[in-house]
Amino acid sequence: MKIGLIAMSGVRVRTPKLAALGVTLPQFVNRGKVIASLPSLGLLTVAALTPPDIEVVYREIQELKTGQELEPFDLVGISSFSAQIDEAYDLADRYRAVKVPVVLGGLHVSLLPEESAAHADSLVLYGAEGAWPRLVEDFRRGCLEPRYVGLRAGVFKPPAYAMPRFDLLRGRPYNRLTVQTSRGCPLNCEFCAASVRLTSAFQQKPVDLVLAEIRAALAVNQQPFFELADDNTFINKRWGQEFLRAITPLELSWFTETDISVADDEELLDLLAKSGCRQILVGLESPAAEDLDHLDPHNWKYQRCGRYLEAIDKIQSRGITVNGCFILGLDNHTPDIFARVKEFVEQSGLLEVQITVQTPFPGTPLYSRLQREGRLLQERYWERCTLFDVNFRPKRMTVEELESGLHWLFSEIYTEREYTRRRRQYMELVKKTFDFTV
Amino acid sequence: MNAPPCEAELRDTLSRMFKLDASQIGLDADLVMELGLDSLASLRLLAAVEKQFKMRFPDQRLSEYRTLRQLMECIVTRPNQGDHL
Numbered sequence: 001m002k003i004g005l006i007a008m009s010g011v012r013v014r015t016p017k018l019a020a021l022g023v024t025l026p027q028f029v030n031r032g033k034v035i036a037s038l039p040s041l042g043l044l045t046v047a048a049l050t051p052p053d054i055e056v057v058y059r060e061i062q063e064l065k066t067g068q069e070l071e072p073f074d075l076v077g078i079s080s081f082s083a084q085i086d087e088a089y090d091l092a093d094r095y096r097a098v099k100v101p102v103v104l105g106g107l108h109v110s111l112l113p114e115e116s117a118a119h120a121d122s123l124v125l126y127g128a129e130g131a132w133p134r135l136v137e138d139f140r141r142g143c144l145e146p147r148y149v150g151l152r153a154g155v156f157k158p159p160a161y162a163m164p165r166f167d168l169l170r171g172r173p174y175n176r177l178t179v180q181t182s183r184g185c186p187l188n189c190e191f192c193a194a195s196v197r198l199t200s201a202f203q204q205k206p207v208d209l210v211l212a213e214i215r216a217a218l219a220v221n222q223q224p225f226f227e228l229a230d231d232n233t234f235i236n237k238r239w240g241q242e243f244l245r246a247i248t249p250l251e252l253s254w255f256t257e258t259d260i261s262v263a264d265d266e267e268l269l270d271l272l273a274k275s276g277c278r279q280i281l282v283g284l285e286s287p288a289a290e291d292l293d294h295l296d297p298h299n300w301k302y303q304r305c306g307r308y309l310e311a312i313d314k315i316q317s318r319g320i321t322v323n324g325c326f327i328l329g330l331d332n333h334t335p336d337i338f339a340r341v342k343e344f345v346e347q348s349g350l351l352e353v354q355i356t357v358q359t360p361f362p363g364t365p366l367y368s369r370l371q372r373e374g375r376l377l378q379e380r381y382w383e384r385c386t387l388f389d390v391n392f393r394p395k396r397m398t399v400e401e402l403e404s405g406l407h408w409l410f411s412e413i414y415t416e417r418e419y420t421r422r423r424r425q426y427m428e429l430v431k432k433t434f435d436f437t438v
Numbered sequence: 439m440n441a442p443p444c445e446a447e448l449r450d451t452l453s454r455m456f457k458l459d460a461s462q463i464g465l466d467a468d469l470v471m472e473l474g475l476d477s478l479a480s481l482r483l484l485a486a487v488e489k490q491f492k493m494r495f496p497d498q499r500l501s502e503y504r505t506l507r508q509l510m511e512c513i514v515t516r517p518n519q520g521d522h523l
Binding site: 223225251253278279319321351420421423424426427428430431434436437 | 451454455457474476478479481482484485486488489490497498500
């Protein structure tokens with residue numbers, strides 16, 4: 001038996017003006033390319049949960065050109081985010097038309113199973129752990145069920161846990177590999193459409209399992225740049241210190257996403273620097289506290305905002321760069337937000353900046369609220385869930401003001417000249433603060 | 439031809455900061471493509487070199503310094519100079 005696991009990747013901006021800007025702004029394009037070139041850790045985990053007597057083939061959607069003959073499989077599994085879900089449905093329909101059963105999974109499918117069911121023989125909802133092994137056994141017996149509900153907790157404990165099949169990436173041109181150390185995030189921001197929607201509580205992987213995964217990935221690619229596929233890696237500072245001490249001897253170069261509280265712990269910051277952490281991505285969301293009121297249930301970001309500048313300085317002075325993320329179109333944003341973000345970026349010394357537009361992904365609390373308030377521009381807009389296309393009516397500005405402000409900010413922030421200025425600012429900071437002699 | 443005096447110091451810096459076997463680094467080896475230094479580490483290296491040799495790389499050309507030879511040439515020809523913001 002041969003199972004084909006197909007990863008969807010490569011989001012395209014839909015608004016023509018933004019798409020045109022995107023191809024001309026070097027720093028905008030760079031991060032997009034990086035994200036698009038990461039392998040699907042979810043499907044490598046599905047592969048690991050497949051009994052060893054079954055052949056598993058991993059494919060990226062770009063490898064399966066439309067119009068060409070479909071690669072023959074006995075069963076196909078497709079995982080997709082919202083923006084590519086229609087392409088995933090098209091591919092699923094093509095396989096089903098030639099009588100190859102299709103299983104759909106991933107975040108979008110888990111949150112909108114009724115929609116996805118029309119394009120699949122079976123769905124895997126939430127984590128593949130606890131679902132995929134049962135599905136494969138049922139498929140072998142010829143009694144595939146329409147839905148398999150995976151675990152939302154205990155995913156990193158035996159017998160549910162399986163180490164992702166990094167060996168399937170052998171010979172592929174990935175220079176970045178992903179490893180997951182946790183699922184979910186207790187902050188639970190209203191807009192978040194990450195793994196927090198798949199878990200019932202924050203899930204932390206034990207350090208020894210993470211280390212084993214890193215070693216398995218290193219067996220495939222001896223010098224990769226690692227990206228931790230987490231929503232918020234350093235929620236648990238004690239775990240964080242243990243993890244950093246464990247990976248330091250491996251001399252890795254790596255990147256992760258976490259919240260700004262990482263700057264509270266001096267020891268953790270020192271360990272981060274020693275461990276080869278090159279960059280952390282932090283969701284700052286907006287430069288002023290009043291913009292962030294009620295963004296998360298505990299108003300955590302609202303309370304933290306006043307210390308953003310100090311925290312960025314503390315992190316970057318260790319030589320760890322910060323990629324500061326801003327979301328435009330929050331309810332408290334007025335048309336002056338674009339200039340305020342630009343000013344904050346200049347003042348902060350952030351080396352890298354990620355500007356996105358608030359996006360009501362289906363299944364998020366933000367989606368429910370905006371739908372309730374009648375502010376969604378279309379009923380179905382999944383292909384526009386790119387983080388750069390506007391899909392809702394902002395509260396304190398027009399759609400046109402949000403779009404044109406976004407265009408303006410992109411053309412101010414993502415130029416080579418501006419990136420050069422930020423690189424120089426970062427270099428001057430580390431020259432002052434970083435001890436190069438150790 | 440004798441190696442410029444900064445070569446040994448540069449090799450030492452590379453070795454210390456990035457755990458590379460600096461004696462094995464070819465003068466024209468690409469630090470990013472061949473030796474695996476990522477772009478963020480390269481930036482830190484440039485900052486370290488500027489501090490160590492009291493010089494400044496031209497801002498517009500930061501991404502061009504990718505080999506030991508290029509670094510040395512800049513150190514030799516541009517001491518205490520550089521573009522300013």
